[in-house]
Amino acid sequence: MTAAFPFSAIVGQDDMKRAMILTAIEPGLGGVLVFGDRGTGKSTAVRALAALLPPIRMIDGSPINAERPEDTPDWSTAPLGEMVERPTPVVDLPLGVTEDRVTGALDIERALTLGEKAFQPGLLARANRGYLYIDEVNLLEDHIVDLLLDVAQSGENVVEREGLSIRHAARFVLVGSGNPEEGELRPQLLDRFGLSVEVRSPQNIEERIEVIRRRDAYERDTEAFMVTWQAEDALIRDRILAARSALRTVQSPDEVLRDCATLCIAIGADGLRGELTLLRAARALAAYEGDAAVTRAHLTQVAPLALSHRLRRDPLDEAGSATRIARAMAEVWG
Amino acid sequence: MTPSPAWARALRALTLLAIDPEGLRGLTLRARAGPVRQAFDTALARLPGPARRIHPDIGDTQLFGGADIAATLAAGHLIHSAGLADSPARLILTMAERTPSALAARLAQLLDQSPLHTLVLFDEGIDAEETAPQTLCERLALHVTLDDIRHDAAPALMPAAADLAEARARLAGVTHTPEDIATLTALAASFGIDSLRAPWLALRAARALAASEAHAQVTQEDLREAAELVYPARATQLPQDPEPEQPDAPPEPEDQRQSETPDIPDDLLIAAVAALLPSALLDQLAQRGATRRAAGSGAGARRKAHQRGRPLPARQGAPDGRGRIDLIATLRAAAPWQPLRRRTRPDAPGVIIHAADIHLKRYEDRADRLVIFAVDASGSSALARLAEAKGAVEFLLAEAYSRRDQVALIAFRGMGADLILPPTRALVQAKRRLGSLPGGGGTPLAAALGAALTLARQSEAHGLSPTLALLTDARANITLDGRGDRAEAAKDTSTMARLWRAQGLPAIVIDISARPGPEPAHLAAEMNARHLPLPRADARRISTAVTSALGV
Numbered sequence: 001m002t003a004a005f006p007f008s009a010i011v012g013q014d015d016m017k018r019a020m021i022l023t024a025i026e027p028g029l030g031g032v033l034v035f036g037d038r039g040t041g042k043s044t045a046v047r048a049l050a051a052l053l054p055p056i057r058m059i060d061g062s063p064i065n066a067e068r069p070e071d072t073p074d075w076s077t078a079p080l081g082e083m084v085e086r087p088t089p090v091v092d093l094p095l096g097v098t099e100d101r102v103t104g105a106l107d108i109e110r111a112l113t114l115g116e117k118a119f120q121p122g123l124l125a126r127a128n129r130g131y132l133y134i135d136e137v138n139l140l141e142d143h144i145v146d147l148l149l150d151v152a153q154s155g156e157n158v159v160e161r162e163g164l165s166i167r168h169a170a171r172f173v174l175v176g177s178g179n180p181e182e183g184e185l186r187p188q189l190l191d192r193f194g195l196s197v198e199v200r201s202p203q204n205i206e207e208r209i210e211v212i213r214r215r216d217a218y219e220r221d222t223e224a225f226m227v228t229w230q231a232e233d234a235l236i237r238d239r240i241l242a243a244r245s246a247l248r249t250v251q252s253p254d255e256v257l258r259d260c261a262t263l264c265i266a267i268g269a270d271g272l273r274g275e276l277t278l279l280r281a282a283r284a285l286a287a288y289e290g291d292a293a294v295t296r297a298h299l300t301q302v303a304p305l306a307l308s309h310r311l312r313r314d315p316l317d318e319a320g321s322a323t324r325i326a327r328a329m330a331e332v333w334g
Numbered sequence: 335m336t337p338s339p340a341w342a343r344a345l346r347a348l349t350l351l352a353i354d355p356e357g358l359r360g361l362t363l364r365a366r367a368g369p370v371r372q373a374f375d376t377a378l379a380r381l382p383g384p385a386r387r388i389h390p391d392i393g394d395t396q397l398f399g400g401a402d403i404a405a406t407l408a409a410g411h412l413i414h415s416a417g418l419a420d421s422p423a424r425l426i427l428t429m430a431e432r433t434p435s436a437l438a439a440r441l442a443q444l445l446d447q448s449p450l451h452t453l454v455l456f457d458e459g460i461d462a463e464e465t466a467p468q469t470l471c472e473r474l475a476l477h478v479t480l481d482d483i484r485h486d487a488a489p490a491l492m493p494a495a496a497d498l499a500e501a502r503a504r505l506a507g508v509t510h511t512p513e514d515i516a517t518l519t520a521l522a523a524s525f526g527i528d529s530l531r532a533p534w535l536a537l538r539a540a541r542a543l544a545a546s547e548a549h550a551q552v553t554q555e556d557l558r559e560a561a562e563l564v565y566p567a568r569a570t571q572l573p574q575d576p577e578p579e580q581p582d583a584p585p586e587p588e589d590q591r592q593s594e595t596p597d598i599p600d601d602l603l604i605a606a607v608a609a610l611l612p613s614a615l616l617d618q619l620a621q622r623g624a625t626r627r628a629a630g631s632g633a634g635a636r637r638k639a640h641q642r643g644r645p646l647p648a649r650q651g652a653p654d655g656r657g658r659i660d661l662i663a664t665l666r667a668a669a670p671w672q673p674l675r676r677r678t679r680p681d682a683p684g685v686i687i688h689a690a691d692i693h694l695k696r697y698e699d700r701a702d703r704l705v706i707f708a709v710d711a712s713g714s715s716a717l718a719r720l721a722e723a724k725g726a727v728e729f730l731l732a733e734a735y736s737r738r739d740q741v742a743l744i745a746f747r748g749m750g751a752d753l754i755l756p757p758t759r760a761l762v763q764a765k766r767r768l769g770s771l772p773g774g775g776g777t778p779l780a781a782a783l784g785a786a787l788t789l790a791r792q793s794e795a796h797g798l799s800p801t802l803a804l805l806t807d808a809r810a811n812i813t814l815d816g817r818g819d820r821a822e823a824a825k826d827t828s829t830m831a832r833l834w835r836a837q838g839l840p841a842i843v844i845d846i847s848a849r850p851g852p853e854p855a856h857l858a859a860e861m862n863a864r865h866l867p868l869p870r871a872d873a874r875r876i877s878t879a880v881t882s883a884l885g886v
Binding site for chain 2: 043095209213
């Protein structure tokens with residue numbers, strides 16, 4: 001496996017990069033949805049982010065990447081080893097995956113050959129404490145989507161099938177990508193994603209050329225390229241780490257809460273998840289920028305990310321959602 | 335006989351693939367089976383490195399490895415079987431146009447993660463909409479179309495293996511200038527290719543070409559040929575005149591080196607690629623991104639499924655990685671034989687199970703339903719009630735959304751019928767296309783029925799359950815071959831209507847004529863369809879009526 005393309009070397013796509021950094025600071029945001037054409041660097045960005053993040057400490061051999069021995073589920077039969085540092089897990093959830101592979105299921109081989117009832121963990125176990133990346137999330141079959149929704153919300157994977165009754169932690173950041181031309185995402189799933197971004201190829205020739213140039217440099221001499229960008233990546237990593245520890249101390253004044261609420265009412269977002277995500281994202285951004293309190297400037301930056309997929313919409317409506325949010329912000333806050 | 339240009343390009347593509355498989359990732363060949371493809375296949379087999387043939391129905395276990403259950407049971411301990419993906423190889427996927435999206439996704443993942451695999455797609459599609467999955471085509475650099483070539487124009491003239499090896503050795507030494515990158519990127523942009531993979535792959539192709547020609551540096555000629563191989567299949571527009579873009583393109587901050595502003599690729603390059611654009615470029619654009627097929631759990635016909643749906647009794651079967659083993663049924667099948675089997679293997683632990691005992695779970699699932707809207711936009715109905723018909727279709731679309739149905743839209747006016755939206759779930763597109771539908775001209779009803787029939791048959795082959803909603807005044811006046819002859823047109827319409835009836839698919843004829851007449855009812859009777867006069871200015875009522883008529 002060659003080194004992942006450095007995160008800081010991705011040209012443009014600032015919204016996508018910002019959204020990903022915010023989820024890295026505050027995993028509670030509930031993931032990112034990236035909608036855009038093919039070849040715009042969606043999966044490159046996800047993998048780059050994982051490589052950028054500091055490694056997690058876990059017990060060697062733990063099926064759910066647990067950090068403490070008491071977190072290891074009792075069904076785990078693998079011997080536990082030393083504490084090791086592993087890169088943040090990024091698990092790909094391919095289309096057409098079966099339910100068994102996602103949740104885990106009865107280990108058929110062991111059941112048939114040894115007559116033992118053993119649990120074979122699935123992708124959700126592997127994604128614990130990391131990222132679950134779904135390419136073409138809008139084409140994922142409905143029953144898998146239902147299952148993911150449930151786990152993503154509760155942070156726990158419950159398997160009740162084939163005589164097994166198993167539960168284990170499954171806390172992961174959901175990153176979905178897709179091409180809206182190919183089909184809609186169900187509103188239920190849309191709402192569970194904390195942030196959403198629309199990406200498109202840079203329309204400026206100069207930028208496009210820069211993309212190819214960097215890609216070329218990366219492929220021709222990966223090591224030299226990594227060295228060039230390592231410093232930048234390290235800078236972002238340090239800022240993320242600093243922001244994570246500063247997150248608790250960032251103040252959110254009452255007027256900011258009021259701003260969140262009025263904006264969400266103005267755009268008619270269902271439920272309160274909109275306000276919560278908006279506030280959390282703004283707080284993460286404030287922490288990232290080293291500010292002590294959330295201000296309206298932070299809200300303005302994250303509102304399109306946090307709200308554009310929560311607009312109450314008719315399936316046949318085609319108005320650009322980012323513009324609608326910008327309009328609402330201008331109206332409500334003046 | 336001299337080789338045809340298309341064939342020469344095909345061989346060129348193969349040469350490049352042999353020189354730089356890691357960079358180019360693979361090749362899409364669009365050609366029907368025949369002597370020409372056979373010749374290509376022979377040439378392909380001569381490329382160095384191992385090759386494996388796979389087919390669209392290949393299971394996960396075969397491709398990615400897994401437990402070999404039959405062998406495991408016989409041996410009494412776990413035996414893994416290696417998958418094709420474990421060892422680097424050139425995977426040749428035949429009948430690529432039938433690849434299910436699940437397999438396409440797995441293969442795309444494999445290509446992204448393992449640089450040593452290359453993929454060759456044999457796309458045998460006949461219609462413009464039958465194509466290999468875009469997810470895969472997008473990742474493969476080279477596209478070759480080999481239809482309409484005489485087989486004697488396809489001599490096997492691949493470079494010798496030693497030459498290829500030399501070219502491979504030269505590849506790392508080939509250099510290119512920043513201007514080359516600029517040229518290729520600007521060229522891609524002028525053809526409306528949004529993906530940035532395209533210029534990148536073209537650059538790799540140009541370098542492989544330079545290596546094969548023993549150039550130390552990429553030349554203009556290499557660039558041209560690389561663009562010819564990579565761009566035509568991806569183009570989405572004909573190049574605009576580049577002049578007006580020039581003034582506002584570079585924002586020119588002063589530290590930007592002025593010499594590096596991209597030179598608009600010269601006309602020669604544009605002309606070279608444009609000459610190779612597929613003839614039906616604009617037709618194909620409509621198809622792009624809409625090649626998704628049946629996923630299941632819709633409102634359509636019942637069918638057997640492996641994974642979900644209403645459970646059916648388990649059946650004996652070999653585990654193929656897709657079906658789930660029904661443990662209880664398996665044990666029940668094995669139980670009566672235990673004393674006998676114990677005698678032959680007294681020391682075996684647990685229950686002794688043979689491969690023949692294994693039962694698989696079966697489910698009954700429902701296919702997705704496809705509602706084909708055929709809208710009469712002819713002069714006779716356009717004047718009267720086209721707007722009302724559009725309103726009715728919009729209501730139906732909203733219902734289709736809530737039921738997760740797929741929709742397709744056929745419009746007929748003037749001389750023929752056009753499929754303006756192939757089956758899709760993207761209802762926004764359906765609405766947009768419908769809104770911009772112009773009216774006027776004759777009523778080519780027979781052609782519309784023909785188009786609907788073709789689409790219905792195709793979608794059935796893809797596992798969808800098609801139904802037709804035909805909105806017309808049924809006053810046909812254009813024949814199948816496009817002549818304005820009312821009597822002949824009526825005869826053609828009646829033939830097509832009976833063909834539809836023979837297909838046995840549900841349909842409804844929605845009468846949108848200005849004055850009531852006998853034709854729509856007659857047409858509906860011939861098609862064995864429901865007849866429904868469109869109530870005046872009440873789109874909501876029609877939507878309820880259609881829903882109940884189509885039996886959902």
